[in-house]
Amino acid sequence: MPKSAYTLKCYECDSGSCINQEKVCPSQGQQCGALRVLSYAGDLKVSDINVKICALAEQCVEGSLNFGISRTIITSKCCTSDLCNTQPAPDASISIPNGRKCFKCDGQQCNATLMCKGDEDHCISTTVSFGGEKMIVKGCASSQMCASKQTAQITGSIGAEIDCCQGDYCNSASGTSAGLLLLVAPLISLVMFS
Known part of the structure; x- marks a missing residue:
């Protein structure tokens, strides 16, 4: 049977x-x-x-x-058992700088230093599309955020490719516009649950 x-x-x-x-x-x-x-x-x-x-x-x-x-x-x-998710997700631990450094965008340039925190062990660079314009944002990410399936899920909804690399300042310092940085975090939050 x-x-x-x-x-x-x-x-x-x-x-x-x-x-x-x-x-x-x-x-x-x-x-x-x-x-x-x-x-x-x-x-x-x-x-x-x-x-x-x-x-x-x-x-x-x-x-x-x-x-x-x-x-x-x-x-x-x-x-992985029935009704086992009774408890909420754990609180995020307090993140302190971990010594890694990546470029971030500040105003019109992407050559400012960002001190990575906690488990952020990769530098990232991504292009975000909004209102027909493409903007580059740069920063730090933890390894799980750079994993291929996770990246595909995030990028599928915001139309961006996330390039991850390891090593201080590996996300290069080319100049770009960074006006939509405040929109990126809420967009990623929405993508995770859509």
Whole structure:
């Protein structure tokens, strides 16, 4: 007798009021997940999104994208048994500079130094399209944010390619416009849960 496909039952809620509702995951291979996305503009927290979902393995990441004036930190806790995502995602740890240095965009130039924090061990450069204009942004990222599946998920919705490299200042210092930096973190936050 053939076995029927088994999918998990997980708690689901959005950031508004996290009242747990049970949901059967739509496909096999999904896990129960609790995710948290924190977005900062400078030192000011601009959003704190907590959700519980049926998650794909590539959504169960922890890491950050840091563009200097904006930073997005993602934490998650995923599990593989029915209704196991009762607890929220862990708080993001306090990030202190780790000694790595990358270029960031400041005004019209991308030659300012950004001190990477926490587990940010890569320099990044990406092009963001907005209103028909393309703008380059540069900064630091943790290795999981540079992983191919994660990058594909982020770039699929904002129309950007993220180039990651390791080594101080490996994201070159060419001059570009950086007027939309404040929009990047909220866009990435939205992409993670769309």
